[in-house]
Amino acid sequence: MSIAQNIQTVRQQMAEAARAAGRDPGEILLVGASKMNDAAACKEAVAGGIDALGENRVQELLAKYAEDAYAGAPLHFIGHLQRNKVRQIVGKVDLIQSVGSLELLEEIEKWAAKLELVQSVLLEVNIGGEESKSGFAPEALEAAAEAALTHPHIRVQGLMTIPPVETESGGNVPYFEKVRDLYVDINRKLFHNEFKYLSMGMSGDFAEAIRCGATMVRVGTAIFGARNYG
Known part of the structure; x- marks a missing residue:
């Protein structure tokens, strides 16, 4: 199967x-998670109608930006972002999905101000309370x-989450539902119901995430094939 x-x-x-x-x-919206895939694969996904x-x-x-890999589609940053790397992507990406600390917010603000632009972001929720993952605790x-x-x-346009790895079908549904409820509550209280994106769900569980209210899914393996970590 082609991309x-x-x-x-x-x-x-x-x-x-x-x-x-x-x-x-x-x-x-369908976001193609293109980690470990080359510029040619990204271009094929754009030609195939990927949303971002x-x-x-x-x-x-x-590296792929320099090869014009993303021409024709919005570009998102969806991984863990270190503060010392912020200056390299602010203004290059349409959306930073993984903002999970106050310090990171401040760093993005600093560089966006220097470039005289407004950077769109999502707030990442560590819904499983996992020490190995970044993101705001639900209560914070x-x-x-x-x-x-x-x-x-900075313009906050919604929330993003990566729930704990579950081995049973439907295991992530309770996490998705909790983040959806947070999304609705904060959107109503603070953002005049103007949020656009609830980003949750990947190759193994995007259908469940959609049934729970996701407006954006991040799919890698099901589009690009299995990654080779060797």
């Missing part, structure tokens, strides 16, 4: 999940959102 064919297969599965939840499939491409690693993003999320509103060069 373009895989995109169509994923879109069909997305549409089925949306309709099962009484939702419009057109309101859900998402990178996890700054150096890989910059509202305060983080309030802090983000004080930064004039």
Whole structure:
């Protein structure tokens, strides 16, 4: 199967999940998680109609950016972002999905101000309370959102989460539901219901995430094939 064919297969599965939840499939965006795939694969995904491409690693993003790999599609940063790498991606990406600390918010604000632009971000929620993952604890999320509103060069457009790895089908549903509830609550309280993106769900669970309210899914393996970590 080609990348373009895989995109169509994923879109069909997305549409089925949306309709099962009484939702419009057109309101859900497909982000191709292109980590460890070359510029040619990214270009093939763009040609195949991907809604956006998402990178996890700054150096890989910059290398492929120089090869014009993302032309024709929005570019998102979806991995853990170190503060000392912020200056390398602010203004290059349309959306930073993985903002999970107040310090990172401040660093993004600093560099966006220097470039005289407004950087769109999502607040990452560590919904499983895992020490190995970044993100705001659910109970700290509202305060983080309030802090983000004080930064004039940052626009918060929603939430993102990566739930714990589950081996049973449907195991992530409770996590997705909790993040959806946080999204609705904070959107209403602080953002005048203007949020755009609830980013949750990957290759193994994007259908469940859609049924729980995701408006954006991040799919890598189901589009690009298994990654070789050897």
